[in-house]
Amino acid sequence: MLDASQRRFLQERARHVRREIVTMVYQARSGHIGGSLSSTEMVVALYHHLMRHDPGNPRMPDRDRFVLSKGHCSPVLYATLADCGYFPSSDLKTFRRPGSHLQGHPFQPKTPGLDASTGTLGLGLSTACGLALAGMLQNSSHNVFALCGDGEQQEGQIWEAALFAHKYHLSRLIAFTDRNRLQTDGSTESVMPLDPLPDKWRAFGWNVSVIDGHDFDQIDKAVAQARAQLNRPTMIIANTIKGRGVSFMENVADWHGNPPNAEQFSRASAELGREESPA
Amino acid sequence: MPSRQQTRQGYADALIELGTTRPEIVVLDADVAKATKTCDFERRHPGRFFNCGTQEQNLLCVAAGLALEGLIPFATTFAIFATTRAADQLRNAIAYPNLNVKVVGTHGGISTGGDGASHQACEDIAMARALPNMTVLVPGDYEEAHQATFAAARHSGPVYLRLGRDSYPIVPELHGEFAIGRAKCLRGGNDLTICTTGIMAHEGLVAARELESHGYQARVLHFPTIKPLDTDALLLAARETRAFVTAEEHSIVGGLGEAVAGFLAENHPAPLRRVGVRDVFGQSGHGNELLDLYGLRARDIVAQSLALLQSRAVA
Numbered sequence: 001m002l003d004a005s006q007r008r009f010l011q012e013r014a015r016h017v018r019r020e021i022v023t024m025v026y027q028a029r030s031g032h033i034g035g036s037l038s039s040t041e042m043v044v045a046l047y048h049h050l051m052r053h054d055p056g057n058p059r060m061p062d063r064d065r066f067v068l069s070k071g072h073c074s075p076v077l078y079a080t081l082a083d084c085g086y087f088p089s090s091d092l093k094t095f096r097r098p099g100s101h102l103q104g105h106p107f108q109p110k111t112p113g114l115d116a117s118t119g120t121l122g123l124g125l126s127t128a129c130g131l132a133l134a135g136m137l138q139n140s141s142h143n144v145f146a147l148c149g150d151g152e153q154q155e156g157q158i159w160e161a162a163l164f165a166h167k168y169h170l171s172r173l174i175a176f177t178d179r180n181r182l183q184t185d186g187s188t189e190s191v192m193p194l195d196p197l198p199d200k201w202r203a204f205g206w207n208v209s210v211i212d213g214h215d216f217d218q219i220d221k222a223v224a225q226a227r228a229q230l231n232r233p234t235m236i237i238a239n240t241i242k243g244r245g246v247s248f249m250e251n252v253a254d255w256h257g258n259p260p261n262a263e264q265f266s267r268a269s270a271e272l273g274r275e276e277s278p279a
Numbered sequence: 280m281p282s283r284q285q286t287r288q289g290y291a292d293a294l295i296e297l298g299t300t301r302p303e304i305v306v307l308d309a310d311v312a313k314a315t316k317t318c319d320f321e322r323r324h325p326g327r328f329f330n331c332g333t334q335e336q337n338l339l340c341v342a343a344g345l346a347l348e349g350l351i352p353f354a355t356t357f358a359i360f361a362t363t364r365a366a367d368q369l370r371n372a373i374a375y376p377n378l379n380v381k382v383v384g385t386h387g388g389i390s391t392g393g394d395g396a397s398h399q400a401c402e403d404i405a406m407a408r409a410l411p412n413m414t415v416l417v418p419g420d421y422e423e424a425h426q427a428t429f430a431a432a433r434h435s436g437p438v439y440l441r442l443g444r445d446s447y448p449i450v451p452e453l454h455g456e457f458a459i460g461r462a463k464c465l466r467g468g469n470d471l472t473i474c475t476t477g478i479m480a481h482e483g484l485v486a487a488r489e490l491e492s493h494g495y496q497a498r499v500l501h502f503p504t505i506k507p508l509d510t511d512a513l514l515l516a517a518r519e520t521r522a523f524v525t526a527e528e529h530s531i532v533g534g535l536g537e538a539v540a541g542f543l544a545e546n547h548p549a550p551l552r553r554v555g556v557r558d559v560f561g562q563s564g565h566g567n568e569l570l571d572l573y574g575l576r577a578r579d580i581v582a583q584s585l586a587l588l589q590s591r592a593v594a
Contacts, residue, residue, distance in 0.1 A: 117376040130344015160337035
């Protein structure tokens with residue numbers, strides 16, 4: 001259970017990260033805003049509260065790992081890593097530009113703090129399985145967190161990983177689904193239905209919880225329950241709102257992968273509370 | 280020593296030895312462990328063997344995760360699955376982040392036989408070779424497969440190791456020192472150079488002996504490493520011989536032949552002909568029958584060599 005000051009702190013970090021997301025995508029003139037805004041609380045809770053990690057020692061052996069399986073939502077991860085101090089916030093201006101360590105999709109060899117490279121959908125959860133299996137072989141107690149998209153779960157490979165993690169009892173694997181119900185071409189349920197999604201994960205033998213993905217207390221509680229698992233991986237299905245925090249982006253599929261124009265950026269910044277004007 | 284042995288057995292025997300001395304080596308398979316022979320490793324090192332079932336895409340990404348943590352995974356399945364089935368994973372999860380994963384494809388080439396074209400990987404070398412960071416190894420007999428497995432384990436970075444199904448002739452000329460990126464000169468000669476990879480080493484040597492009876496001295500340059508290509512050996516051969524014939528159990532598109540042709544065209548143009556599967560899908564048959572049927576024999580190398588040596592381009 002979070003106390004009031006922890007909750008306030010996390011909410012303020014989430015607001016900051018959202019401002020950075022919108023600014024990065026505006027400046028790069030490309031990138032994925034909607035799914036970054038829907039998963040902000042999860043990523044912020046992990047890096048600012050739940051994960052054992054040290055920005056001064058990014059390769060600390062017993063750190064918790066994080067894999068952004070929905071790699072297109074790199075803005076939320078980069079903004080959070082910068083906020084933790086893995087690299088200067090000014091680097092965020094270089095997102096998607098030649099020479100930058102902040103590639104459009106996470107590229108682990110380049111970016112301080114990244115635990116895995118991801119990009120094409122469906123690969124990250126399997127890679128997280130490999131990280132968790134290695135932890136088991138090396139008798140380490142760290143957790144491996146993964147964040148999957150809901151649209152991503154139309155990839156067959158996600159269900160390969162689901163079988164694998166169950167077979168090898170990867171109880172240190174704790175995955176989230178950002179269940180914002182929208183993908184590039186529209187609603188997940190019209191493009192390729194996923195419901196009843198929690199039943200599917202339960203049928204694969206996973207420990208499953210369903211939460212409000214914008215509620216820090218529910219995220220905290222679900223992760224605590226996941227950590228208590230002894231022989232099953234966990235899938236936390238987080239119901240979220242795509243574009244959360246910017247009124248005109250909320251629940252609009254077109255904000256999956258389009259950048260805002262100057263007027264939209266200005267309105268979004270006003271809604272999120274401007275810290276400083278971008279260069 | 281038997282006169283014929285499987286390259287996949289050379290791999291499996293080397294793995295067991297490596298497993299004993301290198302605790303960071305782990306082996307993964309995708310429900311073909313009896314065929315790839317990784318079941319031998321499983322018996323000896325059960326705690327470091329993981330069967331992913333028929334999940335080739337998951338197989339390669341799990342291997343990527345293990346490599347990120349400092350383990351050395353040998354992700355093993357049939358060549359067709361390791362490359363065409365899991366192409367995205369090979370590219371994005373392994374080659375792009377330059378991870379220390381050894382991807383091993385057995386049952387490569389047309390001599391896989393009875394399963395037919397769906398299972399005959401004749402473009403796997405081309406696909407692996409097209410990926411930056413990737414090292415591509417194609418040993419020619421049991422012993423060279425054993426050497427290549429050790430070399431792959433020593434090498435830091437992604438490797439595609441291509442092996443076959445059938446028992447192939449043991450070629451004593453192959454058994455010198457194995458170094459990634461170095462070709463092996465199996466036979467001297469200054470009329471033409473026969474470039475071989477994989478099991479075509481044997482056919483190349485037979486062809487060279489046949490050419491001698493026609494009055495030609497053929498150099499046989501064997502490439503157990505397709506990438507990085509030994510360009511020093513090629514350049515020397517281009518200066519000292521008049522023409523090239525390449526031979527591979529693979530499509531003529533994208534394999535050894537095109538690698539050699541591309542280097543020579545840019546650096547020392549020379550007449551060249553390719554022996555390989557001529558941009559067609561195969562069919563079911565015994566491995567040996569198919570090598571005959573698709574023109575992958577010493578006699579095919581001889582025919583191409585004679586045609587080239589007696590053409591105006593060379594004379």
